[in-house]
Amino acid sequence: MGSRVQEPISDHHVGQRHLDRLVMLSDGVFAIAITLSAIEIKPDAAPGQSLWQAWSIPLLVYFFSFLFIGTVWFYHRRMVAHLRDIDTIGSAINLVLLSVVALMPVVNRNVFTSEFHALGVPIFAGMLVVTFLCLAAFWIYVVYVAKLAPDLPRAMAVLWLIEMVSPVVGALGVALYDRQHWIALAVMIVVFLALLVVRTRAAKRAAKPDA
Incomplete structure (x- = not known):
């Protein structure tokens, strides 16, 4: 010792x-x-x-x-x-x-x-x-x-960040739906769909061997 x-x-x-x-x-x-x-x-x-x-x-x-x-x-x-x-x-x-x-x-x-x-x-x-x-x-x-x-890898870090942000957008959308704020809800839906597109691209980059 x-x-x-x-x-x-x-x-x-x-x-x-x-x-x-x-x-x-x-x-x-x-x-x-x-x-x-x-x-x-x-x-x-x-x-x-x-x-x-x-x-x-x-x-x-x-x-x-x-x-x-x-x-x-x-x-x-x-x-x-x-x-x-x-x-x-x-x-x-x-x-x-x-x-x-x-x-x-x-x-x-x-x-x-x-x-x-x-x-x-x-x-x-x-x-x-x-x-x-x-x-x-x-x-x-x-x-x-x-x-x-x-x-x-940077692509993996971005992918995980999107996965953490997506529930935030989803929860805000549910709350807005519950309160019937339709315009804000439409904006949240667009943002959520955009996050899905970015997540798909990030997942493809992360899956590459040289990512």
């Missing part, structure tokens, strides 16, 4: 330690958020209700939260796997993302099972927009600003 203490710590090892700490904290928050989703399963039993009527909505909210949190975790795992290091600004953006993810179980529970039910669609759409904007901001910073993923 004494000989290892005398060995200098390289910048690469420091970067890996920073990334390890970020991943551990992030995975912990994702796990806690999923656990909170399970804790929020509280059937609203009422006289004359069947077992299915009492449990269907709480279970639906749980699986919906699980799917959403799992999707965000999938994107996050894929992103950090290509980073060589993480800096202070990247860590701060990641913390903002985690703070939003941790709120998702409570938001879903209150939006879909309380007096806020009438506003459920726009509130959830807003939550989705904020979450994926945080993901996109994190990706833009670490790839294009801090350049912490130099080994990732």
Whole structure:
């Protein structure tokens, strides 16, 4: 052990330690958020209700939260796997993302099972927009600003960014449809279709061996 203490710590090892700490904290928050989703399963039993009527909505909210949190975790795992290091600004953006993810179980529970039910669609759409904007901001910073993923092909980085922005446009479109803002909805549809075209082209470039 004494000989290892005398060995200098390289910048690469420091970067890996920073990334390890970020991943551990992030995975912990994702796990806690999923656990909170399970804790929020509280059937609203009422006289004359069947077992299915009492449990269907709480279970639906749980699986919906699980799917959403799992999707965000999938994107996050894929992103950090290509980073060589993480800096202070990247860590701060990641913390903002985690703070939003941790709120998702409570938001879903209150939006879909309380007096806020009438506003459920726009509130959830807003939550989705904020979450994926945080993901996109994190990706833009670490790839294009801090350049912490130099080994990732540019076409692949663009493709993943489009995949993170597309849910934002889709959620805004759903919220606008719910509020019957037809002109804004038409604009969102055009933007979404444009993103699909760009994504298809980016996917083709990423699939090339020399990409």
